[in-house]
Amino acid sequence: MRGVGADSLDQVALEEASGVGVVVTREDIAAEVAKAVEEVAERFAAWQALEERRQRLTGNERLRLERAAVAQFIEWFIEQLGDS
Numbered sequence: 001m002r003g004v005g006a007d008s009l010d011q012v013a014l015e016e017a018s019g020v021g022v023v024v025t026r027e028d029i030a031a032e033v034a035k036a037v038e039e040v041a042e043r044f045a046a047w048q049a050l051e052e053r054r055q056r057l058t059g060n061e062r063l064r065l066e067r068a069a070v071a072q073f074i075e076w077f078i079e080q081l082g083d084s
Contacts, residue, residue, distance in 0.1 A: 043076070
């Protein structure tokens, strides 16, 4: 491989940073997928409960609840960005 820029390429560091040699089994993948699906299912169940409650509320109560739900979603979304 040829160097890029003034420094030469540190192939060992590149391979380590890119995950060369990391072993991921089917079971590892299945466990992570199951975890992700469970998280989404929990969030959907919570959303359904909020939606059922929202339908019974007055205008001001509904607005307060929707603001809280949006704030919770934004917090969750920011956490997801941090995990990436």
